[in-house]
Amino acid sequence: MSNVSANSEYVSYLDHHGKYKGIMSxxxxxxxxxxxxxxxxxxxxxxxxxVVLGIMMKLEMLTPGETIMKAKMYNSVFTLHGxxxxxxxxxxxxxxxxxxxxxxxxxxAKDVSFPKLNRFSWWIFVVGSIMAVLSQVLxxxxxxxxxxxYAPYSxxxxxxxxxxxxxxxxxxxxxxxxxxxxxxxxxxxxAPGMKFFNMPLFPWALYATAWIQLLATxxxxxxxxxxxxxxxFHIGFFDPALGGDPLLFQHLFxxxxxxxxYVMMLPAMGVITEIIxxxxxxxxxxxxxxxxxxLAIAGVGFLVWGHHMYTSGMSDTARxxxxxxxxxxxxxxxxxxxxWITTMYKGSIDVKPPFLYxxxxxxxxxxxxxxxLLLGSVATNVQVHDTAFVVAHFHYIIFGGMGFxxxxxxxxxxxxxxxxxxxxxxxxxGLVINFIGFNLLYxxxxxxxxxxxxRRYFDYPAKFQPAQLVSSIGGxxxxxxxxxxxxxxxxxxxxxxxxxxNPWRGSTLEWQIPSPPSVExxxxxxxxxxxxxxxx
Amino acid sequence: MSQHTxxxxxxRDDEASKLGMWLFIFTELLLFGGLFLVYSIFRMQxxxxxxxxxxELSVTIGAINTVVLLFSSMTVAMSMTAIQKNDMKKAxxxxxxxxxxxxxxxxxxxxEWSGKFHHGLYPGSELMKLLDRGHHLYFSLYFFxxxxxxxxxxxxxxxxxVCFFKMKKQSIHSQDYVLLENSALYWHLVDxxxxxxxxxxxxxx
Numbered sequence: 229m230s231n232v233s234a235n236s237e238y239v240s241y242l243d244h245h246g247k248y249k250g251i252m253s254x255x256x257x258x259x260x261x262x263x264x265x266x267x268x269x270x271x272x273x274x275x276x277x278x279v280v281l282g283i284m285m286k287l288e289m290l291t292p293g294e295t296i297m298k299a300k301m302y303n304s305v306f307t308l309h310g311x312x313x314x315x316x317x318x319x320x321x322x323x324x325x326x327x328x329x330x331x332x333x334x335x336x337a338k339d340v341s342f343p344k345l346n347r348f349s350w351w352i353f354v355v356g357s358i359m360a361v362l363s364q365v366l367x368x369x370x371x372x373x374x375x376x377x378y379a380p381y382s383x384x385x386x387x388x389x390x391x392x393x394x395x396x397x398x399x400x401x402x403x404x405x406x407x408x409x410x411x412x413x414x415x416x417x418x419a420p421g422m423k424f425f426n427m428p429l430f431p432w433a434l435y436a437t438a439w440i441q442l443l444a445t446x447x448x449x450x451x452x453x454x455x456x457x458x459x460x461f462h463i464g465f466f467d468p469a470l471g472g473d474p475l476l477f478q479h480l481f482x483x484x485x486x487x488x489x490y491v492m493m494l495p496a497m498g499v500i501t502e503i504i505x506x507x508x509x510x511x512x513x514x515x516x517x518x519x520x521x522x523l524a525i526a527g528v529g530f531l532v533w534g535h536h537m538y539t540s541g542m543s544d545t546a547r548x549x550x551x552x553x554x555x556x557x558x559x560x561x562x563x564x565x566x567x568w569i570t571t572m573y574k575g576s577i578d579v580k581p582p583f584l585y586x587x588x589x590x591x592x593x594x595x596x597x598x599x600x601l602l603l604g605s606v607a608t609n610v611q612v613h614d615t616a617f618v619v620a621h622f623h624y625i626i627f628g629g630m631g632f633x634x635x636x637x638x639x640x641x642x643x644x645x646x647x648x649x650x651x652x653x654x655x656x657x658g659l660v661i662n663f664i665g666f667n668l669l670y671x672x673x674x675x676x677x678x679x680x681x682x683r684r685y686f687d688y689p690a691k692f693q694p695a696q697l698v699s700s701i702g703g704x705x706x707x708x709x710x711x712x713x714x715x716x717x718x719x720x721x722x723x724x725x726x727x728x729x730n731p732w733r734g735s736t737l738e739w740q741i742p743s744p745p746s747v748e749x750x751x752x753x754x755x756x757x758x759x760x761x762x763x764x
Numbered sequence: 765m766s767q768h769t770x771x772x773x774x775x776r777d778d779e780a781s782k783l784g785m786w787l788f789i790f791t792e793l794l795l796f797g798g799l800f801l802v803y804s805i806f807r808m809q810x811x812x813x814x815x816x817x818x819x820e821l822s823v824t825i826g827a828i829n830t831v832v833l834l835f836s837s838m839t840v841a842m843s844m845t846a847i848q849k850n851d852m853k854k855a856x857x858x859x860x861x862x863x864x865x866x867x868x869x870x871x872x873x874x875x876e877w878s879g880k881f882h883h884g885l886y887p888g889s890e891l892m893k894l895l896d897r898g899h900h901l902y903f904s905l906y907f908f909x910x911x912x913x914x915x916x917x918x919x920x921x922x923x924x925x926v927c928f929f930k931m932k933k934q935s936i937h938s939q940d941y942v943l944l945e946n947s948a949l950y951w952h953l954v955d956x957x958x959x960x961x962x963x964x965x966x967x968x969x
Contacts, residue, residue, distance in 0.1 A: 341780040342784060408791075409784075412784045442790060442791055443790060443791070443794055446792070446794035447794055447795075447797070447798050449795055450796075453912075454798075454908070457904070457908060461888040461892075463901070463904040464897065
C-alpha cells in the first residue's frame with residue numbers, strides 16, 4: 229500500500245485494527261485518524277442529503293407559485309437543510325475531520341489528549357444526528373421554524389421543535405468536547421521544542437476555534453433547554469402572548485450563533501494558510517499576524533451578535549456599537565487575505581488542484597466578506613435585512629468559504645490520509661464546474677435581494693423569474709461538479725496510484741511521515757523546526 | 765505489531781486531565797450564566813413580584829442546605845488531603861460524609877419541592893397558569909434553576925460514588941488520584957453555583 233512498506237516497523241493506521249475486527253475496529257477506534265475518517269464519512273453523508281434538499285428548493289423556485297411542493301413543505305425543507313448543513317456539516321466539518329487528523333501530527337503528538345473522549349464525541353454526534361433525522365419523521369411533522377428556531381413561532385408551532393432543538397443540544401455537546409480535547413492537546417502534547425509560535429498555523433486556527441466552541445456553545449445549550457421548557461410548560465420566557473420577550477431569545481441565540489460562524493470559518497482560514505505556502509514554496513508572510521489574527525477574530529467575534537438584529541428592535545446606541553464591532557472584526561480577516569496574497573508574491577507557484585481550490589476560496593471569501601460589511605452597516609442592513617441578499621452573503625461565506633476550504637483540504641490531504649493520489653485533470657474539471665455553478669447559483673441572489681426578494685419565501689413576483697432561473701441552473705451545474713469531484717476523490721482513495729510521503733513538497737510535519745501515517749504517527753521522534761514553513 | 769497496541773492506555777497525564785476538567789467547568793459556568801442572565805432581566809422587570817415570591821420559600825431550609833453543601837465541599841477537600849497523605853481510611857470516610865451531605869441536600873430539596881407541588885405549584889400546573897407574569901416567571905426560574913442544579917448534584921454524587929468504589933479497589937491511591945481531584949473540583953463547582961442561587965432565590969425579600 230505504501231512506498232515505505234519495506235520498513236518492518238511500519239503499520240498503516242488503515243491496516244491496524246487493534247482489539248476489534250471489521251466495522252467494530254472503526255466504531256470502537258480511539259485513533260484520532262480513524263475518528264477523523266468516521267466524521268468525514270458521516271459529514272459527507274449529511275452534506276449529500278443537504279445538497280438534495282437544496283436542489284429541491286431550487287426546483288421549487290424555478291417558477292413562481294407552486295412548482296413541486298406546497299409552502300408548508302418548503303418551510304420544512306429549508307429548516308432541515310439549515311439544521312443539517314449548519315449543525316451537522318459546517319460546524320463540525322473542518323475541525324472534527326481535518327483537525328482530528330492533522331492537529332496531533334502538526335504538533336508532533338501521537339494522538340489527542342483524551343482519545344476515548346474523542347471517540348465519545350463522535351458517538352454523541354451520531355446520536356444527535358439520528359435525533360435530528362427523527363424530528364423529521366415523528367408524527368407531529370417536520371419542524372418548520374428555520375434553523376434559527378426564532379420565538380415565538382418556535383414556541384407555538386405544532387411541529388417537532390422539541391426533538392430538533394434537543395438534537396442541536398446534543399450536537400453542541402459533541403462540539404464542546406472536541407474543542408476541549410483540542411485545547412488540552414495543544415497545551416499538553418506539543419513535541420519537545422514545539423513552542424506555540426513554532427506551530428503551523430492550522431493548529432493555531434483550531435486553537436482559537438476550540439475556545440469559541442467551548443465558551444459559546446453552552447449558551448445555545450441553555451437557550452434551547454429554555455425553549456423546550458417554554459414549549460412544555462408555557463412559561464413565557466420568550467412568547468409575547470405569555471408576556472415573554474422574543475428579543476431575549478434572539479440575543480441568546482446569536483450570542484452563540486454568531487461566534488459559531490467563526491467556528492466554521494477559522495479552521496477554513498487555517499487550511500488555506502497551510503496550502504498557500506506549500507504550493508508557493510515560500511515562507512508564509514507575517515506568521516505572527518496570521519496566528520494572532522485567529523485569536524482576534526475569536527475574541528471580537530463574541531461581541532458582534534447584535535448585527536443580526538438591527539431591525540428587531542434595539543437602541544440606536546446598541547446598533548452603532550454592534551456595527552462598529554462588526555467592522556473591527558473584519559480587520560483580522562482582511563489581514564489574513566492580505567498575507568495569503570502577499571505570500572504568493574515571488575513564490576514559485578505550483579498550480580495543482582488544492583492550490584486552485586484555495587484561490588477559489590479567496591475569490592469567494594472576498595465577495596462574501598465585503599458583502600458582509602454592507603450587511604454590517606446599519607443603513608444598508610435595514611434595506612436588505614431578511615432578503616435573498618443575506619442568503620447570498622451567507623452562502624458565499626459558508627459554502628464559498630468553508631465549503632471550498634473543505635474541498636481544498638481534502639484535495640491537499642487525501643494523499644496523506646489514504647496513501648493514494650487522485651486524477652488531477654478530473655479534479656480540475658470538477659473545480660471549474662463547481663466554481664461556475666456556485667457563482668451562477670448565488671450571485672443572482674445578491675441582485676434580487678437588493679430588489680426586494682425576501683428569503684424563505686416559496687413564491688415570488690414574475691420579475692424575479694430570470695434571476696431565479698439562472699440561480700436554479702447554477703444549482704444543477706454545481707451538483708454536476710460535486711458529483712465529478714466526489715467520484716474523482718473516491719476513485720483516487722480506492723484505486724489511485726500510491727502517493728509518496730511528500731507529494732507537494734510541504735514542510736510541515738505530516739509530510740515528513742509515510743503516507744498513510746503509521747498508527748502512532750511518528751515511529752521516530754520528529755525533528756521540530758524553528759520555522760514550520762522553512763522553504764529554501 | 766505489539767508495540768503499537770495500548771499506547772493510549774499506558775499514557776497518563778494528570779495535568780491534561782485537570783486542565784480538561786477546568787475547561788469543562790468553564791462550560792458549566794456559561795450554561796448557568798445564560799440562566800442568571802435571564803433571571804436578572806426578568807427580575808429587573810418584575811422586582812416586586814420576585815420579592816413577593818421569594819417569601820414563599822423557606823429561608824431556613826435554604827440556609828441549612830447552604831451550610832450542608834459548604835460543609836461537604838470542606839469534607840471532599842479533606843478527603844483529597846487524606847489521600848495525598850496516603851491515609852485511605854480517612855479519605856474514604858470523608859467521601860462518605862460528602863455523599864451523606866449531598867443526600868441531605870437532595871432530601872431537603874425533595875421536601876421543599878413536594879411542598880410546592882402539594883399546593884399545586886409546579887411547572888405546567890393549573891395554578892401556575894393563573895399566576896400573573898412576574899410570579900409565574902419567578903417560580904418557573906426557581907424550578908428550572910434549582911432543578912438543573914439538583915441534576916448537577918446527582919452527577920457530582922455519581923462521580924464521587926465512582927471514586928469511593930475505586931478507592932476501595934485501590935485503583936485510586938496516593939500516587940494516582942486525579943479522578944478524585946477532578947470529582948472534587950466538580951463538586952466545588954456545584955457548591956459555588958448554589959452559593960449564587962441561594963441569595964438570588966431565597967434572600968431577596
